[in-house]
Amino acid sequence: MSRLIVLCSGGPVPNAERFGSAYILETGNRSGKMRVMVDCGPAAVYKMAKLGIHPLEIEHLFLTHHHFDHMADLGTFLMTRWDHSTGDESPLQIYGPANTGEIVERLIGEKGAFSFDLHARTEHPLSQTMHSLRGGSLPRPGPNVNVHEIGPGIPVDEPGLRVTAAATEHVQPFHESFAYRIETADASVVFTGDAQPCDHVVELGRGAASLVSLCGNFQSKLKERGVEQGQTGTLGAAELAVETGVNQLFLVHMSTDLTARREQAVVEVSEIFDGEVVVTDEMESYELVMPRQQPAVLPGAVARPHIVRH
Numbered sequence: 161m162s163r164l165i166v167l168c169s170g171g172p173v174p175n176a177e178r179f180g181s182a183y184i185l186e187t188g189n190r191s192g193k194m195r196v197m198v199d200c201g202p203a204a205v206y207k208m209a210k211l212g213i214h215p216l217e218i219e220h221l222f223l224t225h226h227h228f229d230h231m232a233d234l235g236t237f238l239m240t241r242w243d244h245s246t247g248d249e250s251p252l253q254i255y256g257p258a259n260t261g262e263i264v265e266r267l268i269g270e271k272g273a274f275s276f277d278l279h280a281r282t283e284h285p286l287s288q289t290m291h292s293l294r295g296g297s298l299p300r301p302g303p304n305v306n307v308h309e310i311g312p313g314i315p316v317d318e319p320g321l322r323v324t325a326a327a328t329e330h331v332q333p334f335h336e337s338f339a340y341r342i343e344t345a346d347a348s349v350v351f352t353g354d355a356q357p358c359d360h361v362v363e364l365g366r367g368a369a370s371l372v373s374l375c376g377n378f379q380s381k382l383k384e385r386g387v388e389q390g391q392t393g394t395l396g397a398a399e400l401a402v403e404t405g406v407n408q409l410f411l412v413h414m415s416t417d418l419t420a421r422r423e424q425a426v427v428e429v430s431e432i433f434d435g436e437v438v439v440t441d442e443m444e445s446y447e448l449v450m451p452r453q454q455p456a457v458l459p460g461a462v463a464r465p466h467i468v469r470h
């Protein structure tokens with residue numbers, strides 16, 4: 161069974177219930193879990209810690225775009241992961257749009273904001289002792305991070321994990337933005353990131369089981385305020401769920417208006433989409449339904465004769 165763990169499920173305006181975007185898709189069982197992270201909004205690492213998840217348990221981080229509410233905790237994530245590394249772990253793979261490499265460089269590169277602390281923690285005897293106590297050896301290695309600036313396509317296709325990226329319509333040309341479809345052994349989930357409903361997201365989502373969609377506010381509120389461009393409201397999320405054919409719709413990136421009247425939001429969405437609708441909460445996790453079976457015989461494939469056993 162796979163789970164969606166919601167760390168941050170708000171926008172750029174902090175409130176007691178929500179702030180920023182960050183999610184983990186967790187697949188596996190007691191003998192081994194794979195955790196894939198999408199976005200790294202404010203306080204994501206603190207919220208992970210409260211749930212008992214350490215950045216070292218994340219090998220794949222996908223950034224949808226570079227609005228701060230989606231990546232403001234990246235510095236904390238990178239430094240915490242490095243500080244507790246013994247050097248034996250797999251490198252962190254970060255995937256994101258153009259400028260992701262420069263952002264990482266400006267954080268932990270030679271002249272990055274954290275270069276002073278990287279130097280201090282590498283050279284000071286106290287930090288060296290702490291590193292040795294954790295099982296690391298000296299000299300202390302630097303952060304082990306690979307950055308992949310991607311375009312639309314399939315950035316990851318390995319056993320047990322396939323990820324497809326599609327460009328979305330949000331705030332171009334200032335930020336490129338992506339939606340991601342993440343497929344594991346028992347889950348097929350699309351994260352819209354920030355986007356207005358668009359064909360690319362529909363195409364990306366066709367046949368997926370679950371959709372994690374931006375839902376900034378009630379559609380009527382967005383319209384009333386003239387802020388529909390570049391984002392999705394209740395009706396947009398519902399229509400996206402119908403068009404992709406998913407079974408589950410998780411609403412994220414919500415305003416206080418919507419949080420305060422969540423039942424009304426579910427009613428409004430359910431008038432269009434007849435699958436499961438969840439108004440998510442931070443620090444909660446949700447079971448993901450299995451993706452539908454692929455057809456036994458794909459169109460165009462040669463049918464094999466049935467084997468009849470006696």
Ligand SMILES: [Zn+2]
Nearest residue numbers: 225227330354
């Ligand atoms: Zn955004």
